[in-house]
Amino acid sequence: MKAKLILSALALLSTGSFTYAQQQVNVLQVPGVNQYAKIDTAGTSVLPSGRYITPAGKTIRITHDPFGLSISPDGKKAVTLHNGVFTLIDIATMNATRVPGYGKKIISPLPNGSFLGVAFSPDSKMLYLSGGDNGAVIVFDTDKFIKTDSLSLNGAIGGKDYDDSFTSDLVLNADKNELLVLDRGNFRMVRVNLGTKKLTASIDVGRQPFGLALSPDKKIAFVANVGMYSYPLIAGATPKNADSIMISRHPYGDNTKESREGTIVEGRKIPGVGSPSSPEAMSVFTIDLATNTVISKFKTGHQVGQMLEDAEVTGGASPNSIAVGNQYAYVTNATNDNITIIDYKNHKLLGDIPIKVDSRIDKFRGLLPFGICLSKDEKTLYVALLGFNAVAVIDVPTKTTKGLIPTGWGTSRVKLSADESELYITSCRGYGAGPNGGFGFVAPPQGTYIGDIQLGTFQKVPMPDQDQLAVYTRQVLANTFVSTSVPAATNNPLPVLPGTSATPIKYIVYITKENRTYDEVFGQLKNANGDSTLARFGVHCEYTLPDALRVQFPNLNVSPNHIKVANQFAFADNYYCDSDASIHGHHWMMGVIPNEWVEANSNVSKTAKLFSKAPGRRFPGSTGSMDPEDYAETGGLWEALERKHVDFYNFGEANETAHVREDWEDTATGAAHIVMVPMQKALFTRTSHNYAGFNTNIPDQFRVEQFKTEFTKMWIRGKKKMPSLITMQVPNDHGADIRPKDGYPYRQSYMADNDLAVGRMLDFLSHTKYWKNMLVIITEDDPQGGVDHLDAHRSILMLAGPYVKKGYVSHTHANFGSILKTIYNILDVPYVNQYDVTGSLLQDFFTNKPDFTPYTFINSDTRIFDTKKAMARYSKNTNWRKIKKSIEMDDEDREREDHYKQQKGKKTSGTIVN
Template structure:
């Protein structure tokens, strides 16, 4: 992981210090801004005025250089099929398909952006795609609607649809599909009813159903058509909370999760306030994260395999907490190969009858590509395909931006083929000479606003402006593969020598020395880009025209008035209003100027479902990624058990856990103290009302928290819920902090994770103190200012670091990249008035935390992230931060706190005496003068 190279002595102005040089691994783009460079500019020389090198810089700081011919298509192509004659391919996206002519390279999106073509999969799609022997008819999963769509690729029209419901089954959800041409059948998975169905294509009727494991996801058949293999990615079957009905949910839902995952309580159940909450059972149950084999002659399950590394096992002194997530299967004449996303490996199943090894797992292919990386996970194998001679396996590495080429006889990775960002599927042409690869995010997003930006036809929302890629790659020779492999690794990391004299508070690696920073407060917010908050700052690379949440801005809006009884929505449009010179985020600007901020920081996430994973050190797996790109109705009262499925937004579900977990698990292993305020609170079906002030939400289904977080989370801090003011959260935080670590005997933990989510925004609610969208941002700004004001006046401040960021950037626009967002750091050992241009991402933040607290890295993103050393100084400044009020015309904190019978006392917030202190007033005066440039 790291290598100590040399030890020298350095004479300085101070005492004799030991100087050492360490080799770190860091992303290659650590000194660059995000940019899209396809290398295919119209003039052959430049793209957007920059030299073309065919290399895009991603939010992670990694590069992508997709091999072969690259066609940009709609984002998130999680389904892919190639016609038997090799002339066409079709990729499936959220509510859209792309039809590709493999001879001409033409790609047609259905629907087109002009909407002259109607989508064949409106209101739901999910991964399943197949093409009939006529090379023209495609079968498409209609996902949430529980149907299979019959689609004509030539005419781009829907011919028919097949409903999976009936015969006692309701609320079906279609996932993967496979054709059985010899029997004129289609096999389909129904994840809602946990079954595989057989469809007669002549009658368009379901002829049989076979119960399989939990959340069936991937489907494949043996070459002779006799066996089907189902990969189940579900871990638990989640129960409805006893007593909850559609009419009493506001009083009977759980106000806090019942238990931590994989605990005794989660296995057996627990009693809460006299109610017995059912347990989830054994995470090693045969239905959980398994591969089932179905005999198509008898419709019987003939084998059940628990592939990959199992929960509870130990790997290098770390307990496995994440299931293997077997998601895809490729089947040869004797062996089936299963991609275990969480474990970065492939299981081999011998399924041939006869002999001692029939229907047994007979080996594992470890996806090892580099000794410096292999100790850590971070590849996420997803789609895979087998060569015709069954000697080569191609594996799409979702988190590594490459296809692994595996030599089956030796069970070794021969090399890597570079792809776009997030490869999902890989298939071979019928003749076996060409690879087809889809990637979810292609070259990245690029800018989505600002001067000179031209709105593309797909729109400017981050999920629209960002396109996927379809690659056509000739199967490489050994020499080509060697070059591709070298490029793939160079895209991922570089060895960087860091000379360390022991002075920088941020050590270059965990475990090399102690830092004067002993306490970290990690504050995460919601959905904002850099430009819309900090774009006015003259020292950063901003576009002030996009700073709608800046200071001195004009708000133009039509005032919405809620007139319905009981505060329910019956919105009428009132008079147009305009507010000039409004200060929306004075504290953000002041914190950025007084301490340090980055103008080159990016969220790895497009939306919250990714962001809350990344922030807490968990790489989103194929289950998270595919679900984020699909509509899915959650219904806790459905007869279909899979409708009580986990689809997190602000939490991390057991299906999502990485092999050894993320941030919280890493801290616990290293015996580093931590406490959580509000993270991991928003589960599927969460009920969010203004009175849910204990945890921010209530739950109708018994979803567990990560166990480490469950045992170290506040029961009296409201997480995500924009109906609750951030001022209320700040009061909760201050009260609990004071009780536990100021007035009590306890010592502040080494890490606090805190959520302040109201910058997310919601509809205007004038009666609640939020007359404009900007009001939510102002609420958030004041709470952030208050939190830093409070923390900087505690005895812990002298050894504290405060990190402030966003979970995702989807709510705004940015002239550099749609993923560019906020990163600010504050504390005595943070440089004053500094702008960092080091390329940063969530991995960089986690690297700061791990290095400071001497916690080993968890995954390849932590390991290879850029090192943000330039934020820090060895000359501490203990001056506290003083909060300021935003524009009262935009946000009145007293009005927001009125429903809670709380008084907003600004003097108490500022911790002032009845008589103003002249020294503090003088300091405040000069701080304001310096910030204004006077």
């Protein structure tokens, strides 16, 4: 058996670009494996991912998430576009002006948000800004600092009346004194005459048009479409009957007969979404501007259903940005880590340029090419790598990567100066967030919410010569991973790589929660790096309350089970969510790196209009689940397990889309669906339709009962054994508005509900016959609800089981990549992406001397959460529809507002009270 395992390991390692000699293997980990996250703008910053940041050239910090970038024709100014904000930068001095300013002396010209598109006028004095949700282009005078005009895309043109436009990318065509503008609401490109301020043409393009470019001769426009489907409503749905016609779950798995052709679910007729091979799906359109007609539709990158080695492509290429030369156009395919070459004059695809960075990780995806620009001689491409914190320098003639330039976290755009002596680069998250509370913390002007405190960066980098580029390249790789030679065979229950050694762990239960930071739950724990003044959800935490409430709650215990589990088993004080919010978190947790569409779409103000004629207003904007726009090339955790024929089952994850209802009555799954969005095909038949996902109206105690009932029926009394992996969501630590009548008199009540549920589930699992071979992983999807003295991304990670050390505190860096590496290594499943393969190896959590002692839960403090009161509603004849709706899971504006509301009246830094 051992020989078979070693042979299996050899085969895996040879295909994974690892080396093997004398039973030694190379294990890749992040360089910050033994360091805490920190920001050091003058040296080396350690990100929550464990990677380093050392930006080249000169760097300034600007507002978070700069997804638009333009350089003025005179070369003196740069402008970066954020959601509802733009930053004007003097390139020579690197001084930046934020509009609006934090002092609100400069009024925002973008009160409804903005999205991607920004351009300078030829005289460098005017800005044209995408108005995003308001469907307009905003004109702004940079000398007077005032908005001078608003050009709406709505209205009649070509015999058709357009409404509900949503402005996306835009390009100035100075020769015609016009703007070319993408409308993601109506899936079209619009031409706007700047002299008459009239729309002169409307050309239908593909779904969710995202990137726009113009040929040097100004005759051809290029549109990159990142949308996979146009999502339909249930057949016959109207505003009046929508509430009664919804179904309780996703209607079908993606790319199945049902999803292509339609089906019947719960008696409702469900339209299909068609084929992912449709020309309108994830494609590049070319438009002849002389005739206003689409002349070519290119499907770039790898296609869904294609086989890559031993894996089927499940995600579209996500073509997003375009650089155009005199004959060839170059398109970044984020999902595939490559660039497609289009001979647009001969209407041909000429193949792809794979972006290669290092042979040890090139097999795995995770670069996520986004912004792109082309040198004047058309021999060099500069590509912003969103997932790799670098700009790739690509030699076009040889189709090779010449080198890498280090940037900030989440590189979004790159531009060349007119004389090509400098590069200008933006990054979404810059140096990271840093602390947002605790002793000595002073709130910065932008605030303390994670989405505000985390600033982006703008870089000015002198063009490197060959020697300097080589130095930069070595730095980028050193910032990303280190390699260590270790014995392949080990007696640690966690193998060093998938298949390298046997493990007694046969079953993993992966419990995911919502929105908490480390300090607010574990800040009091000894022998760990915590701040007890922030432990508002700990035990004996009445001191975090204001004086008016403190006397009412002596010895307040909000999370006794979290504290007990941490002390009885093991927890980490150096664990971070890679995510800022739920839309990112539920991708990361399930092994999918959020692509440029997820990142940009999650950070834009947008209004859903489900019954609009504009199909893009039923925008895919996932929260607790991934939409087809978001899928990775060969999937994530689900698909990796399916390929390896490893059994899994899901409770609660991935049953929420952007437009679900989450009322009290939706107890089967926590949601009711009106817009028809497919679920991942691998997951669709392996997920419970009788377990409530995110819905804070439903007590976590209800979920415990659902889980225990289904688990007992299938794997204790049933004939089948427990699957190798169970994923489970218990979300109520997210918090919501107080509901005293329902047993939630304080915000702490939701955490207490969640704490009891975690304790009860672990109690149940540890008393089953599977416990002796079980590992339970407990973590959060994101940290956006809380505060932390070390870093706003730091969160909760607990491991429990017989082979987990008892009373152990891990100081090893950990993130979602580490969790997934743990799962893959134990279940002998090959890695999927670069974060898996370079994640920290968490062997320090484990012991080969098992302790089979089960866990016994602690009841909640009934002063803040009474289980009987919370569950009483389920025995009453209640008019469910009159009950207040649950808050939306990933409404970042709501989370931001709630974050600041909870800071008012606090007794100590970070305390939240009602």
